[in-house]
Amino acid sequence: MPKDHGIGASPKRREDVRFLTGNGQYTDDINIHGQSHVHFLRSDVAHGTIRSIDTSAAEAMPGVIRIFTSADFEGVGGVPCGWQVTDRFGEPMQEPKHPILAEGKVRYVGEIIVAVVAETLEQARDAAEAVVVDIDELPAVIDMKAALEDGATKVHDDLPGNLCFDWGFVEENRDAVDAAIKGAAHVTTLELRNNRLIANPMEPRVAIGDYNASNEEHTLYTTSQNPHVIRLLMGAFVLGIPEHKLRVVAPDVGGGFGTKIFHYAEEAFCTFAAKAVNRPVKWTSTRAEAFISDAHGRDHVTRIELALDKDGKFLAVRTDTYANMGAYLSTFAPSVPTWLHGTLMAGNYTTPLVYVNVKAVFTNTVPVDAYRGAGRPEATFQLERVIDKAARELGIDPIELRRRNFIKPDQFPYATPVALEYDTGNYDATMDKLVEIADIRGFGKRKAESAERGKLRGLGINCYIEACGIAPSNLVGQLGARAGLYESATVRVNATGSISVFTGSHSHGQGHETTFPQVVAEMLGIDESQVDIVHGDTSKIPMGMGTYGSRSIAVGGSAMVRATEKIIAKAKKIAAHLMEAGEEDVEFADGTFTVAGTDKSVAWGDVTLAAYVPHNYPLEDLEPGLEETAFYDPANFTYPAGAYACEVEVDPETGKVDVMSMTAVDDFGNVINPMIVDGQVHGGLAQGIGQALLEACVYDDDGQLLSGSYMDYAMPRADDLPSFTVDHSCQTPCTHNPLGVKGCGEAGAIGSPPSLVNAVVDALSEAGVTHIDMPLSPSRVWSAIQAAR
Amino acid sequence: MYDFEFVKPSTVADAVAALADEDAMALGGGQTLIPTMKQRLASPSKLVSLAGIADLQGVTTGGGSVSVGGATTHATVAAEAGAYPALAALAGDIGDPAVRNRGTIGGSVANNDPSADYPAAALASGATIRTDRREIAADDFFQGMFETALEDGEIITAVDFPIPEAANYQKFKQPASRFALVGVMVAKYPDGVRVAVTGASENGVFRWKEAETALTKDFRTDALMDLDINPLNMISDLHGTGEYRAHLVKVLTKRAVATC
Amino acid sequence: MPTVSMTVNGKTVSGEVEGRTLLSQFLREGLSLTGTHIGCDTAQCGACTVHVDGVAVKSCNMLALEADGAEVRTIEGMANPDGSLGVIQAAFQEHHGLQCGFCTPGMVMAAADLLAANSAPSEAEIRAHLDGNICRCTGYHNIVKSIQAAAAQLG
Known part of the structure; x- marks a missing residue:
């Protein structure tokens, strides 16, 4: 019998009512009295020297309030990068200045050159057309390998070249890995591209700056996954505004998927300009702007080698990757191809030796940063593709080959050769479950049935593991993070017993307003309706590192648990006083305090009232009030893992791939709200299938974005996808956080691309196809079939 | 969007008069024109909505043909062109449901987007495009990508489709826009078979004459066996090469014949 | 400026608009009905879908003046009369x-x-x-x- 409340139940989401009735408040729904509008004039060339900017005609146009260029930002810092990677020679990465408005040069199509602030948006757009920008166009650097050739045009003239860093991990293993590959019975090699993607949350980014001259307070309303991080980065590094004078509000946010983590120039501009013109300044991105200004994701070119012994045991993995940084370093860009990627290259396996080399490259493209999964999909894809290829080459069943190499349940905690210590897991159990619910054994029959209809059916499977719930601050600090990655929570118990939880996590679709109260209500034995969540406003929440990397429940939830534990401890003291008992004799269950062995009891509400109306209260020992704050810094990452299966039908005449089924078996540890967890997996699967089948961010050689709208960037639609089969009944609870939870937000996007590609290769294996790069568009699949003939 | 004057006349004559202004443009359902104007790629000083003209609305069947008023929406054609099932099916798969509730046949045909569906239907059916001033055979109407025989200010009042013995439209959708990457309409008439192709050619919708000849002789997929279409003038873009599109033309023609 | 009148969620409304004012803009900015969202510029995402005279249309792809005299229904008009969810x-x-x-x-x-x-x-x-x-x-x-x-x- 499923629970009907508390941890493990699936209550309806309380945030839904406002979203379903049109009463959500997204940033673009906010209009401040007297607000002005900004239109950004963006570069339409990928690379060039700005010879001159003439704004005189535009300034005279109706409604124009002020026009800004980089000259207005002298003395203002650039957009900072939050992670410094050290290269394999011990040197820091190359870190160019990232100006708010282009300084001297433009380096990608979409870079802001001029900002026009006017009474109305149309007036700002009209005036922007009258701005004359004279640019000497320079050759664009788009291809990563070409960018590293001698004599290549430099994206940044003041840097030695286009190499941001050359990272090796674990550098000391390099020779041993090469030797193991040289001596192995079998080596499988695969070259592939992890396609560049655009996150495309349905809500475009919005920023509204407001300034109160009388008390010198700035407010920024923004579509962010982490308002405190924006306050820290923008306040401290860009504009020099102390935290107590800068409030950042992220209200209802319409999806993030990573791309709303980062601090963007538009946020700094609106905050700066609001003071400069002494008017609120609003910017709402169009979708066309989003394509050329939101940070892109993925974009790796990789060669991976897997060495196996004669029995199919993995001996070593070596992977060499070129990672596109774009023209500037976005907030967390350097961490993605390094620590979020290289550390996952052991996968679910006992491979003893791993070496990862990553060359991060500047190009004349939009900056690239974390997108759902961030580094871990890139790791999983190459590893699970090369394992599948090896299985095919060796004639071993791909499930069997994986099982032979699994880390076994009795080996946990397991230290991988790439720095991580997996706390817990059971990979055979998830594989067993997958074989059962995906009906792997029935595949042959389905394949025959498809063949009758002229279709080639394929089955692909893969495993994945990810490191999420990031992460111990002292560890990430050693790895180059310029921030801590804890989370905070304040639990405020009101006099009548209701509760407000202030969390630094931010919900932009994940349902925290429903799940977080489930935890607190269960701990206190009170009704969930008595608990509300407050998030997304730096003036209300003590501190917050925000929501990304599947960290909200694992880190933010743990902080909330710790704060609630402090509440219970204090409430017990108050209850002991009320019941004239020793504190050690007080028990608390189901919202009632009792004294062991007596019939004495006080209710939750009696205690909370006493805390705020302390007439009968131990004032000499205890402060009145009942409010506690906790900061939780995790001891380790969490390690969700699972096994996925995909079945496809390929139309050999057209190359069209239909996804017939997608089955996801995930071990998320304990689950707070199964309904929401299922939903998170569904969404991840759709994005993973989108990457594998549909989505491609494509630049031409001149740096023009060819896939710059939904007319050319294929978003997964309802009829591209099947209904999914998901399961999270295999649970090995996390051993180091109080809820035993691991996080579920990214799993689907990490786990699904390899199984889909493995399935298509399986369908086309008899035609001689061994690999096709994503996305597996009809024309690519058809071309691969032709090439194999 | 630049601003403009909006007028909504109730007769064709008034619309023609309103369109006499040099920078005036006719507005059908606006499903292509409005996004274009949002990008500031079109800047009419006046938009003349045709939605208020009763004479341009509706589907009538008779005399062996289906006549569709120029301002009739795709949804209406899908629902009411039952006498020509392939035409109704084609209309019912243009864009998406909300687009079909606004977009009109006149707007689509006048725009002659190289990936639009209606031009294939008109050309394969040997349709007649009627305007406020004349009748134009489909063979003469479509003159290359976004080019038609329409004069400035000329309004499509109706498109007459002769009803074929059998017909079928096969659309292979471009994965992002859902427009036709290639679309092939095959229509079999007593005097011969017509095959029109959209989405594929740099020159817009065209008739595949070799296939028509072969199918007129022998209306079976086997008749197409030895035919190939030259990829030279086919569109190549990130969704497919000219070779791929040429290949699809043949595959879809075969499927259309098989489905007829 | 021209005036537009229509019925929105059962209420007669009117307002001054420009020729270029989109129905979505009129709803969001003119009537403060911000439940209708704008997610793209090419009429593909459908976040702006409303009903005009009983059928779904993309309100970001229709001029406010085209809806003159029409019956418009938005997400704000989908709940039951007592305010409970439909x-x-x-x-x-x-x-x-x-x-x-x-x-x-x-x-x-x-x-x-x-x-x-x-x-x-x-x-x-x-x-x-x-x-x-x-x-x-x-x-x-x-x-x-x-x-x-x-x-x-x-x-």
Whole structure:
């Protein structure tokens, strides 16, 4: 019998009512009295020297309030990068200045050159057309390998070249890995591209700056996954505004998927300009702007080698990757191809030796940063593709080959050769479950049935593991993070017993307003309706590192648990006083305090009232009030893992791939709200299938974005996808956080691309196809079939 | 969007008069024109909505043909062109449901987007495009990508489709826009078979004459066996090469014949 | 400036607009009905879907003046008269058919448009009808389930 409340139940989401009735408040729904509008004039060339900017005609146009260029930002810092990677020679990465408005040069199509602030948006757009920008166009650097050739045009003239860093991990293993590959019975090699993607949350980014001259307070309303991080980065590094004078509000946010983590120039501009013109300044991105200004994701070119012994045991993995940084370093860009990627290259396996080399490259493209999964999909894809290829080459069943190499349940905690210590897991159990619910054994029959209809059916499977719930601050600090990655929570118990939880996590679709109260209500034995969540406003929440990397429940939830534990401890003291008992004799269950062995009891509400109306209260020992704050810094990452299966039908005449089924078996540890967890997996699967089948961010050689709208960037639609089969009944609870939870937000996007590609290769294996790069568009699949003939 | 004057006349004559202004443009359902104007790629000083003209609305069947008023929406054609099932099916798969509730046949045909569906239907059916001033055979109407025989200010009042013995439209959708990457309409008439192709050619919708000849002789997929279409003038873009599109033309023609 | 009048969610409204004012702008800015969302510029995402004279249209792809005299229904007009969720809205909540909520108004309006014409759609028909509504959060799985449940309840 499923629970009907508390941890493990699936209550309806309380945030839904406002979203379903049109009463959500997204940033673009906010209009401040007297607000002005900004239109950004963006570069339409990928690379060039700005010879001159003439704004005189535009300034005279109706409604124009002020026009800004980089000259207005002298003395203002650039957009900072939050992670410094050290290269394999011990040197820091190359870190160019990232100006708010282009300084001297433009380096990608979409870079802001001029900002026009006017009474109305149309007036700002009209005036922007009258701005004359004279640019000497320079050759664009788009291809990563070409960018590293001698004599290549430099994206940044003041840097030695286009190499941001050359990272090796674990550098000391390099020779041993090469030797193991040289001596192995079998080596499988695969070259592939992890396609560049655009996150495309349905809500475009919005920023509204407001300034109160009388008390010198700035407010920024923004579509962010982490308002405190924006306050820290923008306040401290860009504009020099102390935290107590800068409030950042992220209200209802319409999806993030990573791309709303980062601090963007538009946020700094609106905050700066609001003071400069002494008017609120609003910017709402169009979708066309989003394509050329939101940070892109993925974009790796990789060669991976897997060495196996004669029995199919993995001996070593070596992977060499070129990672596109774009023209500037976005907030967390350097961490993605390094620590979020290289550390996952052991996968679910006992491979003893791993070496990862990553060359991060500047190009004349939009900056690239974390997108759902961030580094871990890139790791999983190459590893699970090369394992599948090896299985095919060796004639071993791909499930069997994986099982032979699994880390076994009795080996946990397991230290991988790439720095991580997996706390817990059971990979055979998830594989067993997958074989059962995906009906792997029935595949042959389905394949025959498809063949009758002229279709080639394929089955692909893969495993994945990810490191999420990031992460111990002292560890990430050693790895180059310029921030801590804890989370905070304040639990405020009101006099009548209701509760407000202030969390630094931010919900932009994940349902925290429903799940977080489930935890607190269960701990206190009170009704969930008595608990509300407050998030997304730096003036209300003590501190917050925000929501990304599947960290909200694992880190933010743990902080909330710790704060609630402090509440219970204090409430017990108050209850002991009320019941004239020793504190050690007080028990608390189901919202009632009792004294062991007596019939004495006080209710939750009696205690909370006493805390705020302390007439009968131990004032000499205890402060009145009942409010506690906790900061939780995790001891380790969490390690969700699972096994996925995909079945496809390929139309050999057209190359069209239909996804017939997608089955996801995930071990998320304990689950707070199964309904929401299922939903998170569904969404991840759709994005993973989108990457594998549909989505491609494509630049031409001149740096023009060819896939710059939904007319050319294929978003997964309802009829591209099947209904999914998901399961999270295999649970090995996390051993180091109080809820035993691991996080579920990214799993689907990490786990699904390899199984889909493995399935298509399986369908086309008899035609001689061994690999096709994503996305597996009809024309690519058809071309691969032709090439194999 | 630049601003403009909006007028909504109730007769064709008034619309023609309103369109006499040099920078005036006719507005059908606006499903292509409005996004274009949002990008500031079109800047009419006046938009003349045709939605208020009763004479341009509706589907009538008779005399062996289906006549569709120029301002009739795709949804209406899908629902009411039952006498020509392939035409109704084609209309019912243009864009998406909300687009079909606004977009009109006149707007689509006048725009002659190289990936639009209606031009294939008109050309394969040997349709007649009627305007406020004349009748134009489909063979003469479509003159290359976004080019038609329409004069400035000329309004499509109706498109007459002769009803074929059998017909079928096969659309292979471009994965992002859902427009036709290639679309092939095959229509079999007593005097011969017509095959029109959209989405594929740099020159817009065209008739595949070799296939028509072969199918007129022998209306079976086997008749197409030895035919190939030259990829030279086919569109190549990130969704497919000219070779791929040429290949699809043949595959879809075969499927259309098989489905007829 | 021209004046436009229409009925929105049963109430007669009018206001001054420019020729270029989109219906979505008139609803959001003129009437403060911000439940209708703008997610793209090419009329593909469907977040702006409303009903005009009983059928679904993309309000970002229609001029306010084109809706002069029309009956318009938006997400704000979908609840029951007592303010409780309507059948489709309630089904979306029951079956977790939304996450971030941004595409949701358009999805609900598209679903209502479908169910008005087809009271018992198949899964394939539901997916086909959502062709013009993009969701990035749910993978559509639970949206399809929600619409199936609403269909069953509406009979």
